[in-house]
Amino acid sequence: xxxxxxxxxxxxxxxxxxxxxxxxxxxxxxxxxxxxxxxxxxxxxxxxxxxxxxxxxxxxxxxxxxxxxxxxxxxxxxxxxxxxxxxxxxxxxxxxxxxxxxxxxxxxxxxxxxxxxxxxxxxxxxxxxxxxxxxxxxxxxxxxxxxxxxxxxxxxxxxxxxxxxxxxxxxxxxxxxxxxxxxxxxxxxxxxxxxxxxxxxxxxxxxxxxxxxxxxxxxxxxxxxxxxxxxxxxxxxxxxxxxxxxxxxxxxxxxxxxxxxxxxxxxxx
Numbered sequence: 001x002x003x004x005x006x007x008x009x010x011x012x013x014x015x016x017x018x019x020x021x022x023x024x025x026x027x028x029x030x031x032x033x034x035x036x037x038x039x040x041x042x043x044x045x046x047x048x049x050x051x052x053x054x055x056x057x058x059x060x061x062x063x064x065x066x067x068x069x070x071x072x073x074x075x076x077x078x079x080x081x082x083x084x085x086x087x088x089x090x091x092x093x094x095x096x097x098x099x100x101x102x103x104x105x106x107x108x109x110x111x112x113x114x115x116x117x118x119x120x121x122x123x124x125x126x127x128x129x130x131x132x133x134x135x136x137x138x139x140x141x142x143x144x145x146x147x148x149x150x151x152x153x154x155x156x157x158x159x160x161x162x163x164x165x166x167x168x169x170x171x172x173x174x175x176x177x178x179x180x181x182x183x184x185x186x187x188x189x190x191x192x193x194x195x196x197x198x199x200x201x202x203x204x205x206x207x208x209x210x211x212x213x214x215x216x217x218x219x220x221x222x223x224x225x226x227x228x229x230x231x232x233x234x235x236x237x238x239x240x241x242x243x244x245x246x247x248x249x250x251x252x253x254x255x256x257x258x259x260x261x262x263x264x265x266x267x268x269x
Contacts, residue, residue, distance in 0.1 A: 001031070001211025003173030004038060004049035005202055006139050007181070008166040008188040009195035012147030016192070017047055017139070017220040018199040020173075020206075022213030023054045033213040037230075039220050042068060044227045046079045046142035047220055051171040053135040060090050060136070075144040080151035080159045083140055088157035095132035099125060130156075137170040143224050148188075173206025180205045192221060196231070200239045201246070 001024035006017040019038040024031045040048045042065055050057040064086045068074050071082075096107050103125070105113065114122055133155040140151040140159075150162040152170060162168035166188035169177045180202045190198070196219060207214045217236065222228040231239075 002051045002171035003206040003212045004051050004139050004171055005169040005177050006141035006150050008148040009190055009192045011189050013224045014192045015141050015148045015222040016195040016199045017141050018203045019049050019218050020213035021216040024211050033215045037218045039218055049139040051137045056134050056136040060086050076142040076149035080140045084153050084159040087153055091134040091157055095129045099129045139168055143222050173209040173212040176206040176209055177202040
């Protein structure tokens, strides 16, 4: 229940990432907007955006960051691969704890003892083990020597590259954000300023979806020559003012269209 979006600009020389701060807990029927960002920096030119379980990604990203720290000139693909590997490890650890330990085994013991277990028990445990999900989605957005790149990582631990379309989104607000970008005729060649604007409007549109927060909006820009930085409050206030004028123009246009519709002549053939 959230919206996280990243898009490529300047023909691959910059990236814009935007997210809300909504936290949802279905088990407690609880929703609130936290003060912690859902966009985390991984080094000077990489970022991770998270959706889903608010706790599952914390140790995962810590482990991935430690792995990346030992790399020389890591690429965005390297970062995504590191996060993907940690995702798989954490999901397997969760499956082992929630399924196998219940019957007094870990994964290695399960493999060793299969010849002494019934086929029905092996099938049941294997099926349950494989169905365990970590319940978190991540977007990896960044820039390396080859340009800007986007990856999405989700259960069961699969990374997908979104470079071919230039943007990626996760969370319940995804349909609204993607719909707006399609309407706006988004292209990876747009300027950074326009990319920031489109990302902002896409986030505001996504607030129509259940579970998307409207109180906070965080926008991160990553530029090949300047690195990563979050937009300050002055820029956010300017974006909001432009957005309010934009909404007013849409309402005025809608009224004009409604007038024309009422005057439409429905003549038969």
